[in-house]
Amino acid sequence: MLKLALIFVGSGTGGLLRYGLAGWVQHAWGATFPLGTLVVNVVGCLFVGFLGAALAGPILVREEYRVALLIGLLGGFTTFSTFGKETFALAGDREWMLASTNIVLSVGLGLLGVWLGTRLAESIFGD
Numbered sequence: 001m002l003k004l005a006l007i008f009v010g011s012g013t014g015g016l017l018r019y020g021l022a023g024w025v026q027h028a029w030g031a032t033f034p035l036g037t038l039v040v041n042v043v044g045c046l047f048v049g050f051l052g053a054a055l056a057g058p059i060l061v062r063e064e065y066r067v068a069l070l071i072g073l074l075g076g077f078t079t080f081s082t083f084g085k086e087t088f089a090l091a092g093d094r095e096w097m098l099a100s101t102n103i104v105l106s107v108g109l110g111l112l113g114v115w116l117g118t119r120l121a122e123s124i125f126g127d
Helices: 002-029 035-054 063-077 080-092 096-125
Strands: none
Touching: 002 035, 002 063, 035 063, 035 080, 063 080, 080 096
C-alpha cells in the first residue's frame, strides 16, 4: 500500500514539475517549436538514466522509494523517459532490431494515435 501511495504522490508531483518546466521554457522560447516538451523529455531521460543506474548499485534504497522516483515522479514528469530507458536497455543487450522496432513503433504509432484520436473527436464533436 505504501508503494502505491508513493507512486501516486510522485506522479502528481512529476506532472506539476512537467507543467511548470515546459511552460517556463516555452514562454521563454516562444511558440514556434515545442522546446518545452523537448526539454522535459530530455531532462526526464537524463534523470531516469542517472537514477536507474545509481539506485541499482551504489545508492541502495527501499524498492518502494525507487519505484516512487522512477515510475511515479519520472513517469508523471514524462513517459518518454521510460521509453528511453527501455530502448537503451534493448540496445545494451545488443537487441538492435528490437530497439529499432521500439523506436519506430513508439513514435509512429504514437503519432498515429494522436491523429486517430483527433479525427475521432472531430467526428463526434465537429471541427
